[in-house]
Amino acid sequence: MALHPPDALSAHPWRLAEFGALYVATPLAIAFLLPPGRIFPALFLFSLAGLLLLWRTGGFDWRSLIRGNRIPWWEVAGIALATLVSGVAIMWLARPEALFAMVRARPEFLLVIWCLYPLLSALPQELIFRPLFFHRYGAILPHGQAAIAVNAAIFSFAHLMYWSWVVALMTFCGGWIFARAYLRHGFPAAWLLHAVAGNVLFAVGMGHYFYSGNVVRPF
Numbered sequence: 001m002a003l004h005p006p007d008a009l010s011a012h013p014w015r016l017a018e019f020g021a022l023y024v025a026t027p028l029a030i031a032f033l034l035p036p037g038r039i040f041p042a043l044f045l046f047s048l049a050g051l052l053l054l055w056r057t058g059g060f061d062w063r064s065l066i067r068g069n070r071i072p073w074w075e076v077a078g079i080a081l082a083t084l085v086s087g088v089a090i091m092w093l094a095r096p097e098a099l100f101a102m103v104r105a106r107p108e109f110l111l112v113i114w115c116l117y118p119l120l121s122a123l124p125q126e127l128i129f130r131p132l133f134f135h136r137y138g139a140i141l142p143h144g145q146a147a148i149a150v151n152a153a154i155f156s157f158a159h160l161m162y163w164s165w166v167v168a169l170m171t172f173c174g175g176w177i178f179a180r181a182y183l184r185h186g187f188p189a190a191w192l193l194h195a196v197a198g199n200v201l202f203a204v205g206m207g208h209y210f211y212s213g214n215v216v217r218p219f
Contacts, residue, residue, distance in 0.1 A: 039215070047125075054128070060131065060136075064186075064187070065131065069189065071192060083197045087200060088204050113207075134183070147179075155178070163217055
């Protein structure tokens with residue numbers, strides 16, 4: 001899937017400011033100003049704002065999200081294995097007591113997470129960080145691998161609120177893989193890869209790093 005043809009930047013004088021407000025200023029405000037208990041309501045509002053912008057973006061065909069795409073199953077298997085290995089290694093070194101804790105103690109709750117995470121978290125994130133990012137802001141993006149790198153960096157930066165280098169590194173790598181999959185294979189592939197990676201992380205116990213109640217600001 002190729003990038004949408006960019007318009008001339010001069011035709012969208014406020015697009016760069018809008019991009020900065022959505023993808024830079026908002027994560028900064030959430031990370032620095034909001035108490036941890038208000039992070040998820042803020043993320044919900046952020047998701048709504050992003051979806052509204054996508055809806056208002058001219059020329060976007062919503063049917064393209066499901067039409068003419070294919071699932072790269074070998075990539076799905078690859079990200080599941082890579083996430084499992086890296087997640088186990090990180091937990092073994094950092095929090096061995098929490099490794100597979102939910103699998104051992106509350107497998108029924110893990111099944112609930114596996115059902116809800118793809119719909120309530122991975123889906124809105126992918127809509128905002130892939131179709132919205134590449135379609136609405138194509139005019140101000142570089143091309144090729146540079147666009148994917150910017151997308152991965154922005155996706156990682158959006159997780160600044162967790163104040164964790166582990167989260168920052170994993171979301172950068174994940175963002176790169178999801179963006180590449182979106183451009184090559186379409187939206188369903190990026191969504192599925194994101195959902196699988198997230199569910200594997202929860203299974204190995206890395207939900208600890210993505211729980212707002214565990215956020216410790218370095219100031």
